[in-house]
Structures are given as C-alpha cells and as structure tokens.
Amino acid sequence: MYEAFNDIVLKVNDVLTSSVLLVALVGAGLWFSFKLGFIQVRGFGEGMRRTFGGLFKKKGEAGKDGMSSFQALATAIAAQVGTGNIAGAATAIAIGGPGAIFWMWISAFLGMATIFAEATMAQKYKKVAEDGTVTGGPVYYIRAAFTGTFGKVFAAIFAVLIIFALGFMGNAVQANSIAASWNTAFGVPKLAMGIVIAILALFVFTGGMKRIAKVTETIVPIMAAFYIIGALIVIFANVTAIPTAFKDIFVGAFNPAAITGGALGATIKLALTKGVARGLFSNEAGMGSTPHAHAVAKVNHPVEQGFVAMVGVFIDTFVILNLTALVIITTGSRASGKTGAELSQFAFSSVYGKFGEIFIAICMLFFAFSTIIGWYFFGEANIRYLFGSKAVKIYAVLVCVCVVFGSLQEVDLVWNMADCFNSMMVLPNVIGLFALSGMVKKVHDDYYNNFLPSQKKGA
Known part of the structure; x- marks a missing residue:
C-alpha cells in the first residue's frame, strides 16, 4: 500500500515538474x-x-503593522536560499550537465518579471486585521481575481497546499538536511x-513578526557572506578552470554531448528541463511563497516592493546558486558520479579536505x-x-x-509528497496572476505615470 501510493505521488510529480509547471512558470x-x-x-x-x-541604514522595527522593505526581502531570501542552493545546482549538473546552468539563468531572468508581479499584487491586496496585524499573499489576490464561491475555494486550495508543502513537509525536509550534515561532520x-x-x-516563531x-x-547577510567567501576560495584555487567552466556551460546548453563525450541521455531537452526546473524551484518565482513576505513590507507604492523582490531572485540564482555550480565544475567534481548535496560536499572537500x-x-x-523560519x-x-489567529x-x-x-x-513518501504539494500550489498562484495581469500593468503604469513624477516634484 505504501509503495503503491508513493509510486502514484512520484508519477504525478513527474508530470507536473517535467511539463505542466515548466509551461506555466x-x-x-x-x-x-x-x-x-x-x-x-x-x-x-x-x-x-x-x-x-x-x-546600510537604520532598518526600523518590525511589528504588527509590517516590516521594513529590507526585512521583508531578508525573510523572502531566507526562504529562497535553502538546501536547494547546495543540492539543486548539483543535481541539475549531475543529470543535465553544465549546460543546465545556462537554463537556470534563463529561468531566473524570466522569474524576476513574475516575482515582480507577485510582490506588487501582494502589496496591492494585503489586509489589515482588526488588531492592526498586516498580512497578505496569493490567497488575497486570488480572491480579488476570482470573486464568489470559485475564488474562495481556489484560494483555500492554495492555502492548504502551501501549509502542507512548506510549513509541515517542507520544514521536515530542511531539518533532515541539517541533522544529516551535522551527523556526518561532527x-x-x-x-x-x-x-x-x-x-x-x-523561540523565533513565538516572537511573532518582529522576532x-x-x-x-541578521542571519541572511551573514550566511550569504560566509558562503560567498567559502565558494570563491575554492573557485579561485582552480582559477585556470574558470574559462573552461563557462565554455562548458554555454556549449553544454545547446550541445550537451560535446561536453559529456556523447554519453547516453546527454540531450538539450534534459539540460533545459533540469536547469529550468531546478532554477525555478530554487528562486521560487511564481510559486506563491515569497509574496507573503513582500506583502507586509512598509512601502509607499506596491511597485517599490516589486523592485526589491526581483533582487531576491537575482541573489538566489545569479549569486548563491551560481557559486555552487562553479565550485562543482571548476573542481571537476561532476565526474565523481555523486549527486545532490553529496556532490557539493565532495567539490568543497577537494580543496578544504575534511x-x-x-x-x-x-x-x-x-x-x-x-528557510524553516x-x-x-x-x-x-x-x-x-x-x-484565524487563535x-x-x-x-x-x-x-x-x-x-x-x-x-x-x-521518509521517501513525506519527501515526495512535499515536492508534489510544492508543485501543485504553483497552479492556482499562476492562474491568479494571469487573471490579474491587467491590474499588474495598471499599478505599474500608475507608478511611472503618477507616483514617480509626484515624488520628483516633491523632492
């Protein structure tokens, strides 16, 4: 019974990630x-x-009335930059070859426009409760896109999916990654x-939005700096391999067999699907997760947080995930036969040893x-x-x-169901965004035609 249900979940997830979600995102x-x-x-x-x-300026205190724009971005990046940045790029390279990284770049570039729309709509339709608590996210702009019973049901489906995908199963996955790595290292x-x-x-949860x-x-800039410095040391220890690494990425994107020596399964489709899928699931653009953070930012116009949200995707993919890819490629670790976090660990150990x-x-x-936070x-x-709040x-x-x-x-079933729920929650979010695309354009135009000129006059 367990195996049969697990197989069904795997098949559903395979269809979603290999075709439906790629087309949607x-x-x-x-x-x-x-x-x-x-x-x-x-x-x-x-x-x-x-x-x-x-x-680099005083950030202000967060409270029930929201967060500063930077705090909202930090919360979004905290979720975006997770184990996928260590394991995601490694898996894409191991299966799709170095060319998969090129398609990660493409997915991130396109995703920046999607996340702009998500953050802008999250700001547009955020809600303030009777006690002054600010909240927002896809459930609110889905309700705005589809009125009546359909909108309520569609929003509720998204809410249930994200609670299980991220809050419960997703956080179990993240905890397992920490426990496994610390068991191995220490x-x-x-x-x-x-x-x-x-x-x-x-302790963090009970402190509410402020904590x-x-x-x-505090933690996001520290963790980013620590990883960037550590990765750059490995990359520059193999500095002569950097030009070849970029050549492999560009050539491998369109002619994978030239990089892999004609290995079985080395196709453009494989490089593209693995690169795009891993890139999208790393930066979460279009998934409907990070708008919850961007919704509570204290800004003067919704578009202002849309700009900031785009930077989150850039940092996640073009900085953090890119460094992982270059560490693996420049050290030649992709030939080790390993995959996932194990491949990244092997690549760093080639310079750092134990x-x-x-x-x-x-x-x-x-x-x-x-990410758990x-x-x-x-x-x-x-x-x-x-x-409700109770x-x-x-x-x-x-x-x-x-x-x-x-x-x-x-537990395989838990991990696979997390992926499946993660995939399914994309659909109501993207459908809601498409339905509101006219409003996205209207708010965008209002910023450039009305708000921005008035700000310049005031200055």
Whole structure:
C-alpha cells in the first residue's frame, strides 16, 4: 500500500515538474516580461538601490503593522536560499550537465518579471486585521481575481497546499538536511540536532513578526557572506578552470554531448528541463511563497516592493546558486558520479579536505534554518486566513513536531509528497496572476505615470 501510493505521488510529480509547471512558470515569465517592458532590466537598478540602501541604514522595527522593505526581502531570501542552493545546482549538473546552468539563468531572468508581479499584487491586496496585524499573499489576490464561491475555494486550495508543502513537509525536509550534515561532520545524533532546531525555531516563531524579521535581517547577510567567501576560495584555487567552466556551460546548453563525450541521455531537452526546473524551484518565482513576505513590507507604492523582490531572485540564482555550480565544475567534481548535496560536499572537500564537510554542515545550518523560519511565516499567513489567529500557536507546535520528525530519518513518501504539494500550489498562484495581469500593468503604469513624477516634484 505504501509503495503503491508513493509510486502514484512520484508519477504525478513527474508530470507536473517535467511539463505542466515548466509551461506555466516559463509562460508567466515571458508574459510579464513583455507586458511590463522587461521590468527586470528597467527596474533592476532601482531594486539594487532599495535593497542595499536598506542594508546600510537604520532598518526600523518590525511589528504588527509590517516590516521594513529590507526585512521583508531578508525573510523572502531566507526562504529562497535553502538546501536547494547546495543540492539543486548539483543535481541539475549531475543529470543535465553544465549546460543546465545556462537554463537556470534563463529561468531566473524570466522569474524576476513574475516575482515582480507577485510582490506588487501582494502589496496591492494585503489586509489589515482588526488588531492592526498586516498580512497578505496569493490567497488575497486570488480572491480579488476570482470573486464568489470559485475564488474562495481556489484560494483555500492554495492555502492548504502551501501549509502542507512548506510549513509541515517542507520544514521536515530542511531539518533532515541539517541533522544529516551535522551527523556526518561532527557525529551529532540526528534526534538531538532535531530537538535543538525545534527549540530554536519555536523561540523565533513565538516572537511573532518582529522576532522573525530581526532574525532574518541578521542571519541572511551573514550566511550569504560566509558562503560567498567559502565558494570563491575554492573557485579561485582552480582559477585556470574558470574559462573552461563557462565554455562548458554555454556549449553544454545547446550541445550537451560535446561536453559529456556523447554519453547516453546527454540531450538539450534534459539540460533545459533540469536547469529550468531546478532554477525555478530554487528562486521560487511564481510559486506563491515569497509574496507573503513582500506583502507586509512598509512601502509607499506596491511597485517599490516589486523592485526589491526581483533582487531576491537575482541573489538566489545569479549569486548563491551560481557559486555552487562553479565550485562543482571548476573542481571537476561532476565526474565523481555523486549527486545532490553529496556532490557539493565532495567539490568543497577537494580543496578544504575534511573541513569541506564542516563547511557544508555550517552552510546547511544557516540555509536550512533560515528557510524553516521563512516557510513557517508563509504557512502562518495561510493559517490565519483559514482558521484565524487563535490557530497560530497550534500551527507553531505542529511545525516543530515536523522538524523533530524530519531530522530522524528520510521518509521517501513525506519527501515526495512535499515536492508534489510544492508543485501543485504553483497552479492556482499562476492562474491568479494571469487573471490579474491587467491590474499588474495598471499599478505599474500608475507608478511611472503618477507616483514617480509626484515624488520628483516633491523632492
């Protein structure tokens, strides 16, 4: 019975990830890129200014009334930059070859337009409860796109899917990654690590939006800097291999057999599908997760947070995930036969030796724990939507139970169902965005035609 159900879940997930989601997510990226005049290019400078301007100035306190723009981005990046940045690129390279990285770049470029639309609509339709608590996300803009019973049911379906995909099963996966890596590097028992993670997580959860914002705005820059420096050391230790690495990426994107020596299965389709799929699921553009963070940002116009959201995709894919790819390719580790996090660990160990395992364990702790916080926050917004604020404490405890459970052992069905729910929640989100594409354009035009000129006059 278990095996039969697991096989069904695998087949459903395979259909979703190999065709339906690629068409939906790439289609959304292309649609919003052209509809908004390639906003990911025109608005990129403004996004960087707002992001890094927020990094080096007083950030302000988060509370029920929301977060600063930078805190919202940090919470979004906390969720985006997870174990997928260590394992995702490795899996894509192992299966699709170096050319898969090129298609990751394409997916991220298109995804920047999609996430602009997500963040803008999340800001447009965010809600303020009677107690002053600000919340928002796809459930609210789905309800705006489809009125009546259909809208309510469609939004509820999304809410249930994201709670299970990220809040429960997804966080079990993240906890398992931490426990496994620390067991390998330091011999820490998995159960003990799971309990420690759960206690730390519960401490953050019970502090509400203010504590979540404080933790993410502190931990995200530290974890990014730690990984960037560690990866650059490995890459520059193999500096002569960098030109060949980029050649392999570009050639492998269109002629994989030239890189793999004609190995069986080396096709453009394989490189494209693995690259696009891993890229999209790493940066989460179009999945409907990060809009929950961007919805609560304190900005003067919805488009302002749309600019910032694009930078999150850029950091996730073009910086963090790209570094993982270059570490693997420049060290020649893709020929090891390993895949996933094990391949990344092998690549770092080629320069760091035993410290490579320790380095990955520390990165896993930063990446996965920050993702647990982000995914909890996204799930909480949907718990509030479905059941009200009284259910939040119960949800927090259940998430911590999943964290402990996930750290013990890898249960295939749980992992596969997490992927399946993760895939299914994309569909109501993207359909809602397509239905609101006219509103996205209207809000975009209002920013450039009305809000921006008035700001310049005021200055």
